[in-house]
Amino acid sequence: MNARHVLVLALLALMGLFLAWFGHGSTAELLVFALPPLLLAAGTLRRMRSAPFWAGVLALAWFSHGIMVAWSRPAERGFALTEVALALVIVFASSLPGLRARFARKPRA
Template sequence: MNARHVLVIALLALAALFIAWFAPHPSPVAELVVFAFPPLALAMGALRRMRTAPFWAGVLGLAWFSHGVMVAWSRPAERGFALAEVALALVVIFSASLPGLRARFAKKKA
């Protein structure tokens, strides 16, 4: 399994997490559009091998990480969802960055 597959799986899991987290709210449309749609769109972009999808997944991964830490710290009732968001955000960031890290630190042929 390569980094792109891990990225797609993590993005889909993150979207499923947001759907489970926000769907029971009385008015979930705005939350689902803001939180669940971006990882779904990025997963589709990564599946279609769009070159910018991993970059934007990594950028948004930093925002998801920050959001998860903030919610875990401030809302104990939602801590489980928030810590899952933090873990998935770290997987997204790492899997989006892995191809570039491999290229950067690969041994150069003499």
């Protein structure tokens, strides 16, 4: 399984988490929270070059949101810490191809 597959699975898991967490709420909550991971997963599957980048950028916001909720709302701590863990997986999976390219051994001339 490569980094792209891990990224897609993490984004879909995050979308599922948001559906479970905010599923009883308004449509606006679902659009704000569940739609972006779904669109980014679809873009990553279609090999859109910017989708992993934006997934990594939004993962920083998801990480911050999860930390904030975990500290401020103990009843939602499980959802929040799962969001934090998935955000970390998304950051790592979206960055891994670039890290591999950057630190790959260069052929000797």
